[in-house]
Structure formats: C-alpha cells, structure tokens
Amino acid sequence: MKPGYVLxxxxxxxxxxxxxxxxxxxxxxxxxxxxxxxxxxADDLGNDLTPWGDRNVRAPNIARLAQDGMVFDRAFxxxxxxxxxxxxxxTGLMPARNGAEANQKPPRADVRKLPSYLQALGYEVVAxxxxxxxxxxxxxxxxHFEHDxxxxxxxxxxxxxxxxxxxxxxxxxxxxxxxxxxxxWPESAEGYDPAAISxxxxxxxxxxxxxxxxxYYAAVSKxxxxxxxxxxxxxxxxxxxxxxxxxxxxxxxxxxxxxxxxDTGIRVPTIARWGGHIRPGTRTDAMVSWIDILPTLVDVAxxxxxxxxxxxxxAPVLRGETDKGRSEIYTTHNNDGSINVxxxxxxxxxxxxxxxxxxxxxxxxxxxxxxxxxxxxxKYFPSWREAAKxxxxxxxxxxxxxxxxxxxxxxxSVDPDEKHNLAADPRHADVxxxxxxxxxxxxxxxxxxxxxEGKPHFEEGSLYGEPDPDPxxx
Numbered sequence: 001m002k003p004g005y006v007l008x009x010x011x012x013x014x015x016x017x018x019x020x021x022x023x024x025x026x027x028x029x030x031x032x033x034x035x036x037x038x039x040x041x042a043d044d045l046g047n048d049l050t051p052w053g054d055r056n057v058r059a060p061n062i063a064r065l066a067q068d069g070m071v072f073d074r075a076f077x078x079x080x081x082x083x084x085x086x087x088x089x090x091t092g093l094m095p096a097r098n099g100a101e102a103n104q105k106p107p108r109a110d111v112r113k114l115p116s117y118l119q120a121l122g123y124e125v126v127a128x129x130x131x132x133x134x135x136x137x138x139x140x141x142x143x144h145f146e147h148d149x150x151x152x153x154x155x156x157x158x159x160x161x162x163x164x165x166x167x168x169x170x171x172x173x174x175x176x177x178x179x180x181x182x183x184x185w186p187e188s189a190e191g192y193d194p195a196a197i198s199x200x201x202x203x204x205x206x207x208x209x210x211x212x213x214x215x216y217y218a219a220v221s222k223x224x225x226x227x228x229x230x231x232x233x234x235x236x237x238x239x240x241x242x243x244x245x246x247x248x249x250x251x252x253x254x255x256x257x258x259x260x261x262x263d264t265g266i267r268v269p270t271i272a273r274w275g276g277h278i279r280p281g282t283r284t285d286a287m288v289s290w291i292d293i294l295p296t297l298v299d300v301a302x303x304x305x306x307x308x309x310x311x312x313x314x315a316p317v318l319r320g321e322t323d324k325g326r327s328e329i330y331t332t333h334n335n336d337g338s339i340n341v342x343x344x345x346x347x348x349x350x351x352x353x354x355x356x357x358x359x360x361x362x363x364x365x366x367x368x369x370x371x372x373x374x375x376x377x378x379k380y381f382p383s384w385r386e387a388a389k390x391x392x393x394x395x396x397x398x399x400x401x402x403x404x405x406x407x408x409x410x411x412x413s414v415d416p417d418e419k420h421n422l423a424a425d426p427r428h429a430d431v432x433x434x435x436x437x438x439x440x441x442x443x444x445x446x447x448x449x450x451x452x453e454g455k456p457h458f459e460e461g462s463l464y465g466e467p468d469p470d471p472x473x474x
Contacts, residue, residue, distance in 0.1 A: 204383070
C-alpha cells in the first residue's frame with residue numbers, strides 16, 4: 001500500500017472523528033428523567049408505630065416501608081392542628097407568614113403553593129383525600145383533586161383507581177391523604193385487647209380510656225391497610241424507583257398530643273423511600289420540619305430549592321451526603337375557633353424544649369374535654385375528671401392539662417416525656433434566658449404578632465355536660 005494513501009486515510013479518519021465530536025457537543029444534553037413523587041399523609045397520627053418502638057400497634061405495611069427506606073426519628077410539624085400544619089407543608093412558610101395561623105384558616109391567596117413549583121418542572125400534580133384541610137384543596141392549584149371532605153372513605157381508593165387508569169406521560173406528583181386515625185375512631189377495637197395495651201405517659205388509666213386507646217389503634221391499622229394498597233399500586237404502575245414520603249400532620253388527638261407543643265403533639269412519623277438513592281433500612285436523627293418538605297420535593301425533582309421561604313431542603317440527608325438537619329425547631333399554636341384558644345410558641349433544640357404560653361391566665365381546653373357526647377374522647381375524658389377527685393396522680397395529670405404556666409423548660413435528654421418543668425430551676429436560668437431570647441427573635445423575624453381569634457376559656461369544662469355544638473371538621 002502506498003504511503004500517501006495511508007496518510008490520506010489517517011487524515012480522513014481524524015477529520016470524521018473531529019466532526020462527530022463537534023456535532024455531539026452541539027447537540028443539547030438530554031434532560032434527566034424526573035422521578036415520580038408520592039406523598040402519603042396520615043391524619044392525627046403520633047409516633048405510635050413499630051419503627052418508633054410502639055409494641056401495641058399492628059401496622060405491617062408501614063413497618064415494611066421503614067425497612068425499605070429511611071426513618072426520621074426527629075421530624076416535626078410547624079403547628080399541631082390540621083389546617084396550619086398542612087398549609088405550612090404546601091407553602092414552605094410558617095403560619096404567621098402564610099396566613100393559616102388558626103385551624104380552619106387557609107393560607108393567603110398571594111402565597112405561592114407547592115403544586116406551582118412542581119408544575120414549573122413539568123409535573124402533573126394531583127391530590128386525593130385529605131391533603132389540605134378538606135375543601136381548601138381547590139385553593140392550592142392542583143391539576144386534579146378528589147374526595148376532600150371529612151372522613152371520605154373513598155379518598156385513597158380513588159387515588160389508586162385514578163393512578164391505574166392514568167395515561168399522561170408527564171412525571172407525576174401525587175398526594176394521597178387518609179382520614180385515619182382522625183376521630184371518630186372505629187366503634188370496635190377490632191382485635192385489640194384494651195387490657196393488654198400500654199398507655200402513653202401522662203394518661204389516666206381507666207377502663208374507658210383503655211377502650212378508647214384500643215379503638216385508636218384500630219384506626220391506625222385501617223390507615224396501614226390504605227398505605228399498603230397505595231404502595232402496591234405505586235410499585236405496579238410507577239415502579240420502585242419512585243420517591244415516596246410518608247408522614248402525619250401532627251400527633252394523635254389525645255391529651256397532650258394534638259393542639260400541644262409537646263413532642264407528642266409536634267413530632268411525627270416520617271419515612272422516605274427512593275430506590276437507588278436512599279439506602280434501605282437507614283435511620284436519621286436529623287431534625288427536619290414540615291416546612292422543609294416543599295423545597296425537598298423540588299430538590300428531588302431536579303429543581304432548585306426556592307429562596308425566600310422558611311423551608312430548607314433535606315435531600316442531602318436522604319442521599320446520605322450529610323446527617324445534619326436543623327439546629328432548632330420552631331412551632332406555633334393559636335386556636336381552633338373558640339373551642340381551643342390557647343396561643344403558645346416553642347423552640348426545640350437537640351437537648352432542650354422551651355414553651356412560651358402567651359396567655360397562662362386562659363384555661364387550656366380542646367375538643368377532647370369539651371365535646372363530651374362524642375364516641376371517642378367524650379367517653380373517656382370524664383373518667384379522668386372523676387378519677388382526679390380521689391387520686392392525686394390523676395389530679396396532677398388533669399390539672400396539667402387544664403392549667404399551664406407562663407414558661408416551660410424540659411431537658412429532653414433525661415425527660416423525653418416532658419414531665420418535669422425546669423423553668424423555675426435556677427440551675428438552668430441561663431438556658432431559659434437563651435431560649436427565651438431566641439424564640440423572641442424568631443417571632444420578630446416572622447412578624448408573629450397577629451391577634452388571636454376566638455373566645456378564650458377561663459373556667460374548666462365550660463361546655464362540660466352540654467350537647468356537642470354542630471361540629472366542624474377538625
């Protein structure tokens with residue numbers, strides 16, 4: 001073969017390679033596929049599940065989800081009532097900034113909502129069941145929503161049916177909200193033995209209390225079945241690489257739970273599963289808040305976590321890049337109409353909880369002690385009051401329910417049940433002063449100085465023994 005021919009062949013091959021490389025560079029890179037997102041929300045569920053050490057409950061599907069994903073040991077809501085908690089999730093803003101400070105109140109219309117952020121990334125965003133606070137769902141801008149009424153039994157089933165029939169090729173963000181274990185609980189304990197279950201701290205042990213707690217667990221088991229059915233459909237239709245987040249809007253409707261800033265009111269079960277990204281069977285003690293869910297979903301979806309909101313993405317925790325979360329958790333509670341008017345604020349650190357009760361002259365009341373004709377708390381709370389007449393321990397619990405001091409301070413490292421208020425202990429005066437200052441500074445930044453609605457209570461049981469008013473969904 002002639003040398004000139006070889007040289008020309010080499011030059012031609014090099015030219016073709018250069019053209020191919022230039023052409024490849026000129027072509028825009030294909031956009032990465034965005035993961036489908038599934039967010040499943042429970043209603044009034046505390047950390048009363050096996051992954052957090054509860055031995056009473058039967059919830060195998062949630063336990064399996066925990067084995068397949070990451071369990072958060074310190075996840076918190078922004079407010080321990082349905083409407084403000086869900087508004088905080090769906091706006092990434094604390095209640096004073098989004099406008100939903102009291103229960104039943106929606107966020108302001110001018111506040112950007114979570115569906116808008118995901119729609120801008122090309123997602124179809126839908127909601128089924130109790131995702132927002134019932135009929136407020138239409139205010140949030142979902143592409144489609146169904147069954148957002150009180151205890152609608154078809155919410156989760158409709159989500160599954162819709163998902164299986166879906167033809168849209170856009171990435172999907174589907175929010176599914178169960179009404180369980182919100183009251184009314186099942187009338188039957190459905191296999192739970194009231195005598196055999198263990199009761200939460202700060203509970204008066206009476207037969208009717210045990211019966212109520214067993215029915216609460218029966219409601220949790222109903223939730224678990226809905227979670228299992230949903231995950232089965234998700235895995236079948238969307239695949240196991242779908243990002244799944246499970247959580248609850250606040251603690252159980254139980255004394256010192258819902259409507260309280262104790263951990264039993266604000267700490268919630270949270271699990272994330274994401275095949276190929278989250279290592280199965282992991283746990284984290286990173287402190288995160290429900291306001292962090294919005295930027296986290298945007299981050300997971302491949303977008304840039306928005307600035308100007310209160311939430312911070314915890315996607316790096318999910319990916320195993322860090323085990324650090326928030327250094328402080330702030331929570332607020334105002335009222336639920338006039339049934340529950342007791343404004344309070346708190347800051348929680350790794351070790352300490354400080355609660356400021358803004359009007360300690362008020363009597364703390366909720367639906368639990370007010371609506372005594374109900375099948376749930378109306379059956380057991382009167383037995384607490386009766387027991388308190390002759391039992392000093394029961395009286396101490398009932399008194400702590402109704403009457404709160406101006407300030408509460410708890411060392412969570414030795415008192416996780418928040419039984420021993422250290423606010424008056426001079427040994428912790430510096431801690432008290434520091435947390436008081438930090439909470440005040442945070443409230444100033446939030447412009448958290450709005451009037452609290454509702455008529456406060458100054459006597460215990462002011463509706464005690466009277467028929468229920470026409471109840472609004474809680």
